[in-house]
Amino acid sequence: MGLSTNCWKYLVLTFNVLFAMSAVVLFGASGYLLYRLFLYRHFIGVNVEYPAILLLMMAIITCSIAWIGWRTAKSMHQIHVIITGILIILVVVIEFSCFVWAMVVWDNVEIDIKSTIMHYFEQSLANTDATAVDTIRWDRLQVKFECCGVTGPSDYTSKGQVPFSCCGQGPLDSMHKPYAADCAMLYQRGCGKPLHDYAREQLLMVAMTALVASIMQVS
Template sequence: MSAVVLFGASGFLLYRLFIFRHFLGVNVEYPAILLLMMAIITCSVAWIGWRTTKSMHQIHVIITGLLIVLVVIVEFSCFVWAMVVWDNIDIDIKTTMSAYFAQSTGFQCCGVSGPNDFLSTGHVPFSCCGQGPLDALHKPYAADCSEVYQRGCANLLHSYAREQLLFVAMTALAASILQV
């Protein structure tokens, strides 16, 4: 049962991280992917354990027990990994966002830190104005906006990614505790 719950929870968390995959980078998704794989492995180990109890071979029961211990260790390691990524996510987001930001519109935010990111160019992208890509291929920037989003996108995604990684870490911790 814990594997089924872990499968559902990790799949849901992976989906939530996948939504902003362009900004978060793949290293943020790895702990959730590992949890999803551990759910599948746990189902397999549970099936092996169920089959071995019927055969009453002691070596199979010992191997199943060792596999369960290994699963718990990997799940707890996933907790630690997610917390390490959680602590360093702000650097990853700023680098990934800077590379992808020119292609994105409609986030109701402007630049990495705010509209001041575009002071050197003298104009801001249409996405900062809330206008959308008005002929974005030929004129990707607007010289004058009636209203510019003042908040930067990095802090919004930073908070979101930390929240999702905390959920992944807690799910991994709960799964390892439950299986112990």
Template sequence: MALSSNCWKYLVLTFNVLFAVSAVVLFGASGFLLYRLFIYRHFIGINVEYPAILLLMMAIISCSIAWIGWRTTKSMHQIHIIMAGVLIVLVVVIEFACFVWAMVVWDNIEIDIKTAMTSYFVETNYNKETNSDTIRWDRLHVKFQCCGVSGPTDYSSTGHLPYSCCGQGPLDSIQQQPYTSDCSAFYKRGCGNQIHEYAKQQLLFVAMTALVASVLQSTGIFCTFFLAHAIRERRRASIRTSTIARDATFAAPDDTLLASPTAPISLPKY
């Protein structure tokens, strides 16, 4: 029984190391996906980023739980190991909930993006003195080779197309391409569908990352609780052995008080 509990102990210690490594990988992946969504937050809205934010928080919490699991496993205290197992269960459940949440947002993202982009487009055209908003639209046009929200007709109220709809914008200073006054070959498609596909792809990566993390980390649940069961069985076996030894000690007859069968029997004198 002691060997079995030791095997589970080293298995759980190995899991905690892998759990910490997976938390670091999860932190990097969720942080990268959050960044890719964050740079277009003005066009897609902040609600789309919440699953990635939650996944990033769970990666940080998982590092702490891995350290707690390592310490409790080395101490071999049953109640502490059970508590560490419960924490792992909570992490796995929340990560799976993050997967479900990302898929729900993925399914309903089209309306949110079109609403956010239309509102931001109107705000940009209303506040024409704000150069930062105009630069964001220029970067979006050049990056996705699109124009406006639904197409070039969105700029009909302004009377002219921005140069970025022709493929030239703030990025041209890096590429050393000058602005041109000829904007006859402009992009025909709008940016709404392009951002929609982009955001759906990032959310799908977030969902798959959360699902893989929850499945892989769930293996530690079984290992942790099997270790707690092995500790309990070892304790029961130790108590059983001690009880048997104690009962055997008190139940053994004292043969020294009995006379030897070969010794002569002395008769009383009258």
């Protein structure tokens, strides 16, 4: 009986170590994906970030449950083991729900981005200060994605001039390529499409991360 109890105890301890390791990996992955979405939150809207936020929260909760499970394994009280097991099942269910949620957002993200980016563009267009925060954000976006306006350079018709960021010149930032010497080549595509593709890619990664995490933790 003593040998059987010890085997069970070491098995539970091993499971908790693996569970904690999966939580650490999940925390890093979800945090990175949330950061990549957070960078362009003004253009894509905060609704797009929610699945990644939930996944990050689940990673933190998973770490806490792994710690509880570790403490439980030492005492091996049946009620504590049952409670820990129920908590783990809830975590797996929520992580799978996060996968479903991310896929739903992924499927509808184009509608959210269109309304958000257009509203933000009109708001920025009304600002005449070239050093305003909103203007600098647009400059960085246009340099990063090599785009101009929401649908193209024609979006700046009402302003009478196209910003230099539409031909590769923008705020100094080590993330961006060096400035062009002049505005010889104007970006013809709008920022709406590449930003939409970027957001869909990040959401797909969030969904796959949640799915893999739930499958691994079930296993």
